[in-house]
Amino acid sequence: MPKNARAVRDWPLWEIFIRSDHGLAHKHVGSLHAADATMALQNARDVYTRRNEGTSIWVVRAADITASVPAERGAFFDPAEDKVYRHPTFFTVPEGVKHL
Amino acid sequence: MYTQMVDVEAAGAASDEQRRFDEKLDRGVTIEPKDWMPEAYRKTLVRQISQHAHSEIVGMLPEGNWITRAPSLERKLILLAKVQDEAGHGLYLYSAAETLGVARDELTEALLSGRAKYSSIFNYPTLTWADVGAIGWLVDGAAIINQIPLTRCSYGPYARAMTRICKEESFHQRQGFDVMVKLCAGTAPQKAMAQDALDRWWWPAVMMFGPPDSASPNSEQSMHWKIKLFSNDELRQRFIDQTAPQADALGLVIPDCELRWNEARGHYDFGAVDWDEFYRVVRGDGPCNRDRLRARVDAWEEGAWVREAALAHAEKRTRRA
Amino acid sequence: MTSTTRLDPLIEYLLRFGDTALVLGQQLGAWTGHAPILEEDLALTNVALDLVGEARAWLSHAGEREGLERDEDALAFSRGDREFHNVLLVERPNGNFADTLGRQFLFDAWHVLALEQLSASSDGRIAALARKVRKEAAYHARRSADWVVRLGDGTETSKARMQAALAALWPYVGELFEGDDVDAEMVARGIGFDPAALREPWSRGVGAVLAEATLVQPSEGWMQRGGKRGLHSEHLGYLLAEMQSVRRSVPGDLW
Numbered sequence: 001m002p003k004n005a006r007a008v009r010d011w012p013l014w015e016i017f018i019r020s021d022h023g024l025a026h027k028h029v030g031s032l033h034a035a036d037a038t039m040a041l042q043n044a045r046d047v048y049t050r051r052n053e054g055t056s057i058w059v060v061r062a063a064d065i066t067a068s069v070p071a072e073r074g075a076f077f078d079p080a081e082d083k084v085y086r087h088p089t090f091f092t093v094p095e096g097v098k099h100l
Numbered sequence: 101m102y103t104q105m106v107d108v109e110a111a112g113a114a115s116d117e118q119r120r121f122d123e124k125l126d127r128g129v130t131i132e133p134k135d136w137m138p139e140a141y142r143k144t145l146v147r148q149i150s151q152h153a154h155s156e157i158v159g160m161l162p163e164g165n166w167i168t169r170a171p172s173l174e175r176k177l178i179l180l181a182k183v184q185d186e187a188g189h190g191l192y193l194y195s196a197a198e199t200l201g202v203a204r205d206e207l208t209e210a211l212l213s214g215r216a217k218y219s220s221i222f223n224y225p226t227l228t229w230a231d232v233g234a235i236g237w238l239v240d241g242a243a244i245i246n247q248i249p250l251t252r253c254s255y256g257p258y259a260r261a262m263t264r265i266c267k268e269e270s271f272h273q274r275q276g277f278d279v280m281v282k283l284c285a286g287t288a289p290q291k292a293m294a295q296d297a298l299d300r301w302w303w304p305a306v307m308m309f310g311p312p313d314s315a316s317p318n319s320e321q322s323m324h325w326k327i328k329l330f331s332n333d334e335l336r337q338r339f340i341d342q343t344a345p346q347a348d349a350l351g352l353v354i355p356d357c358e359l360r361w362n363e364a365r366g367h368y369d370f371g372a373v374d375w376d377e378f379y380r381v382v383r384g385d386g387p388c389n390r391d392r393l394r395a396r397v398d399a400w401e402e403g404a405w406v407r408e409a410a411l412a413h414a415e416k417r418t419r420r421a
Numbered sequence: 422m423t424s425t426t427r428l429d430p431l432i433e434y435l436l437r438f439g440d441t442a443l444v445l446g447q448q449l450g451a452w453t454g455h456a457p458i459l460e461e462d463l464a465l466t467n468v469a470l471d472l473v474g475e476a477r478a479w480l481s482h483a484g485e486r487e488g489l490e491r492d493e494d495a496l497a498f499s500r501g502d503r504e505f506h507n508v509l510l511v512e513r514p515n516g517n518f519a520d521t522l523g524r525q526f527l528f529d530a531w532h533v534l535a536l537e538q539l540s541a542s543s544d545g546r547i548a549a550l551a552r553k554v555r556k557e558a559a560y561h562a563r564r565s566a567d568w569v570v571r572l573g574d575g576t577e578t579s580k581a582r583m584q585a586a587l588a589a590l591w592p593y594v595g596e597l598f599e600g601d602d603v604d605a606e607m608v609a610r611g612i613g614f615d616p617a618a619l620r621e622p623w624s625r626g627v628g629a630v631l632a633e634a635t636l637v638q639p640s641e642g643w644m645q646r647g648g649k650r651g652l653h654s655e656h657l658g659y660l661l662a663e664m665q666s667v668r669r670s671v672p673g674d675l676w
Contacts, residue, residue, distance in 0.1 A: 009411060010205035011458070013198060030261070031195040032460055033204065035410035035571070036417060042564055046464040047188055050181075051268075067134060157459070164454035168447060171667040171676040172494045173477045176450065177470060183453050184466040191459050229667045229676075279676075286673045293671065395455065403457020405582070406518045409575025416574060 013062040014040040016047075018054035026058050034059075125326055130256035133199040141325055144318070145255055146200050148327060150207045153193035155219035156186045157211070158392050162226040163235055171229055178275050179232060185272065189265045196257040212397050220378060221304045223386030230283055230290075230297035236276015238298075238305040238343065244269045245339050246309065254326035277346065284350045291351075298347065299355045306370075307378045309336040315375075340368050430603045432487045433506055434613055435547075436496070437603075437649055438535075439479030440507035443497060444657070445528060446472030447664055448515055457518055464564065468525070471557040478550050498668040502657045509648040510593040512657045516586065519579065522568040523586035529562035530626050531597045534619045543611035566630045573634025580635070587631075588639045595644025598623070603649075 011033040017026035029048050034040035040059040048054065117136040124131060131137055164183045170176035194204045210216035221239055226232065247269065250262040283294040310316060310332040322328035330338075340359075347354050358371035380386070428436070449469035456462040480493040491499075510528055515521050536558050539551035572579040598620040600608075607613025631638050647653065668676070 009408070010203060011407065011411065013195075013204075030192055030264070031198070032191060033458065034460065035407075036414035038567065039410065039414075039571075042567070043460040043464060045560075046467050047191060047460060050184070050188065050463075050467070069134065160454035160462070167450040167453055168663050169667050171498070171671075171673075173443075173473060173480075173497055175676055176447075177473050177477075180450055180453060180466055180470050180473065184463055184470070187454075187459055187462040187466070191463070194459070229671075282675050283673075286675055287671075289671050290673045399455040399457070403461075403518065405576065405578045406457035406461075406572070409579030410571050412579075413571040413575040 011035045011039075014044075014059045015062050015065060016040075016044045017058040017060070018044070018048055019056040020053060021055055026056065029053070031062060037061075125254055125324075130259060131254050132256045140321075141327075142200055144322065144325070145258065145327060146197055146202055148322075149193055149197040149200075149258055149261075150202075150210070151217050151219075153190045153197060153207065154211045154216055155222065156190035156193060158218045158222045158396065159239075160186045160190075161392055161395055162222055162224070162388075163232055165226050166229060166232050169229065170232075175279070182236070182272050182275060185268050189268070192261040192264055193258075196255075196261040199257045208400065212393070212400055214384070214393060217382065219308060220381040220386060221308050222392060223381050223389045224300070224304050225388050227300070228293050228297060230279070230293040231301065233276050233279030233283060233294065234297035234301040236272050236274075237280050237346070238276075238301050239308065240269055240272040240276055241343060242305050242308045242339050244273060245335050245342070249329035250327075252326075252329065258327070280350055280352070284352065294350070295352050298352050302355050303374065303377075304381075306336060306340065306373055307375075309333075309339065311375065311378070312373075337367055340370055344368050429487070430606045431610075431612065432483050433603050434607050435479050435483035435486065437506040437508070438539075439476050439483055439496070440505045441511050442472045442479065443476035444505070444507045444660065445511040445525075446470075446476055447660060448511070449521070449525075451515060452521065465521075468561050468564075471554070471561065475554045475557070478554070482546060482550065494668075498665045502653050502661050503651045505648075505653065505657060505661070506651060507648050507653075507657075508593070508596050509645055509654060510590065510597065512648070512654055512660065513590060513593060514656055516589075517582060519572055519582035519586040520589070522565055522572065523583060523590055525561065526565040526569045526630070527587075527590055527594055527627065529558065529565045530623050530630075531594075531619060532558045533562050534622055535614070538614035538619070542613065547612060569630055569636070570634040573631070573636040583634070584636055587636065591639035592643060592645045596646045596648060599644075599646055599649075601649065 012035075013031055014034055014037075015031050016029050018029045019026045032040065032043050032047050034043050037059055041057055044057045044059055049057070118138065121131070121135075121137060121141075124135075131141075160183050163179065163186075167176065167179050167183065170179050194207060197207060198204055207216070211218070226235070244266065247262055247266050251259055251266055253259050253262070280294050280297075283290040313319065313331045313333045316332055319328060319331060323331075344354060344359060344361075356371045358369060360369055362369045381389070384390075427433070446469045449465055449472065452465045453462060453469070456465055476497070477493050480496045484491045484493060484496055510524065513520070513524055533555070536551045536555040540548055540555060542548040542551065569583060572583040574580070598616045600616045604613060604616055608615050628638060
C-alpha cells in the first residue's frame with residue numbers, strides 16, 4: 001500500500017507477556033507499538049494491566065520472534081505426542097494417596 | 101510478505117489447502133495467523149476487524165466530548181476509564197488485524213483518508229450529559245450483542261481480542277444504564293434530559309446492526325466462514341427484546357409507536373427503520389462525519405513530530421549502546 | 422464564601438493538594454482521544470485517572486474536616502476560581518504535547534517529594550492518603566521524565582518545542598517552593614512540610630533529567646505566585662466554567 005506524507009514511520013510492534021499473581025508462567029496477552037523496550041514496558045503497563053492483571057511484564061520485539069511453520073506442524077510437534085509420560089494423567093495414582 | 105506467499109500457493113495447491121481450511125471450519129478449529137487461508141477470507145477479515153477498530157477509535161470522540169464536563173468526580177473517573185477502554189479495544193483489534201499482514205499505520209491511513217468505514221452511530225452528536233448514559237446503555241448494549249458471538253469466530257486472534265473486549269464491555273453498558281437510572285430518579289429536567297437522549301439515540305442504535313438481511317449480500321459468505329455468526333436482523337431483534345423492558349424499568353418511552361410485545365412470535369414487533377438515513381450517514385452525510393474525521397486527522401498529524409522524535413531518540417540510544 | 426474569608430488553615434492546606442490534582446487531572450482528560458498515538462491515549466488517561474482519584478481523596482477529606490456538609494463534588498463543582506487553591510503551574514494550558522509533558526514533568530518531580538513529606542505527617546489520615554498515592558506519583562514522574570528525555574534528545578523540532586515549553590513554564594515553578602502562613606502553621610503542627618526544603622532535591626532531580634535530555638535549564642527570573650491563596654491566571658475561570666457547566670445549569674442532587 002503506498003504511503004503518503006501523513007503516514008510517518010510507525011513505532012515497531014512488540015508482543016507482551018504478563019505473569020499474573022497466581023504463580024503461573026508469563027502468558028501472551030497481546031501486542032502494542034513502542035519506540036523502544038523501555039517505552040514498550042511502560043505502554044504494556046498502561047494498556048494491559050488496567051485491571052490489575054499482572055505483576056511481571058515481558059516485552060519482545062515482534063520481529064525477533066521465530067515461530068514454527070504450520071506446514072511443519074507434524075514433524076515439529078508429533079514426537080512430543082509419543083512422550084505421554086510427560087503428562088501427569090499418564091500415571092495412575094494408588095487409591096488413598098493424596099497431594100500428588 | 102505473507103499476502104504474496106498466499107497468492108503463489110493459491111495457484112497450485114489451492115484445492116488441497118482449501119479442503120483442509122474448510123475441514124477446520126467444520127470442526128470448529130480456529131484459523132491462526134500462519135495457517136493457509138483463502139485470500140478473500142483474509143481480506144474480509146482485515147476489513148471487518150479494522151472497521152471494528154476504527155469504530156472504537158472514532159467512538160472515543162462523542163463520549164470524550166463529555167469528560168471535561170462530567171457532573172461528578174466519580175462520573176469523570178468512570179467516563180475516563182470507559183473512553184480509555186475504547187482506546188484499548190481499538191488497540192487489541194488493530195493488533196489482531198496486524199497478524200493478517202497489514203501494518204497499523206496502513207489501517208490508520210485508510211481511516212484518515214476516508215476510505216475505511218466505521219460504525220455510523222458515532223456520526224451523531226452528544227448534546228447533553230444524558231447522551232453519555234444513552235450511549236453506554238444502548239450503543240454498548242448493542243455492541244455486546246454484536247460482539248459476544250464473535251468470541252467464537254473462526255479467526256483465533258480476532259476471537260481472543262473479542263473475549264478480552266467483551267469482558268470490559270459489560271462495565272460500559274452498566275455505567276451507561278446507571279447514568280440513566282440516576283437521571284430518571286432525579287429532578288424533572290434531569291428526567292427530560294434522559295428521555296431526550298433516548299429519543300435521539302434509539303433509531304441510530306437500532307441501525308447499528310446493519311442493513312436488513314434482504315439487503316446484506318456478504319452475510320452468507322461471512323457466516324460460512326464463521327466470522328459472522330448471526331444475521332443482522334436476528335441480532336437487531338435480540339437487542340430490541342432486551343432493551344424494551346429496560347426502558348420500561350426506567351420509565352422512559354421508546355420513540356416507536358409500533359413497538360409492542362407479540363405473544364405469538366415471542367418477540368417485540370417494531371416500526372420501520374429509516375434506511376435512507378442509515379445509508380446517508382454511512383456515505384458521509386451524518387451530522388458529525390466531517391468533525392469526527394477532522395479530529396482524528398488533527399490528532400494524527402499534530403502527533404507526527406512526537407512519534408518521529410521518539411523513534412529518533414530510540415535510534416540514538418541504540419547507536420550509543 | 423469568598424476568598425476574603427480565610428478558611429481554617431488545615432482546610433485550605435488540604436484544598437491546595439486537592440485542587441492541584443483536580444485541575445491537572447481535568448486538563449489531562451482533554452487529551453483522551455487526541456493523543457499522538459493510541460498507546461499514549463491510554464497512558465495519559467491513566468495519569469488523569471490517578472490525579473482525579475487523588476483529588477477526590479483530598480477534597481472529601483477536606484469536606485469532612487470542615488464539617489459544613491460540603492462533599493467532594495460540592496467542593497469541586499460549586500466553588501468559583503477565587504476559592505480554588507491550586508498552584509498556578511497546573512493551570513497552564515495543555516498546548517502541544519511538549520507543553521503538556523513539560524508541565525507534567527515539573528509537577529511530578531515536586532509531587533513525589535511533597536507526598537513523601539506528607540507520608541510522615543503527624544495527621545494519620547493525611548499520612549495514609551499520601552502513602553497511597555505516592556506510588557502512582559512515582560510512576561508518573563518516571564514516565565514524564567522519560568518523555569522529556571525523548572523529546573529533548575529526539576529531533577530538532579522536538580528539542581525546540583520542549584525547550585520552548587520549559588521556558589514558558591519556568592516562571593510558575595517558584596510557587597511550588599514558596600511557603601506562607603498556612604504552610605508555617607502546618608509545619609508548626611507537625612501536619613505539613615516546609616516547601617522551601619523541597620527546592621534542592623527537586624532541582625537536583627530535574628537538573629539531571631534536563632542534562633540527559635540535552636536541554637538547557639531556563640534561567641531564574643521573576644516567579645509568578647498567587648494560586649495557593651486563590652489568585653489565579655485567566656485560564657482557570659474557563660477551565661472551571663467548562664468543568665462545572667452541567668451541575669450549574671441543571672438542577673439535581675444525584676448524577
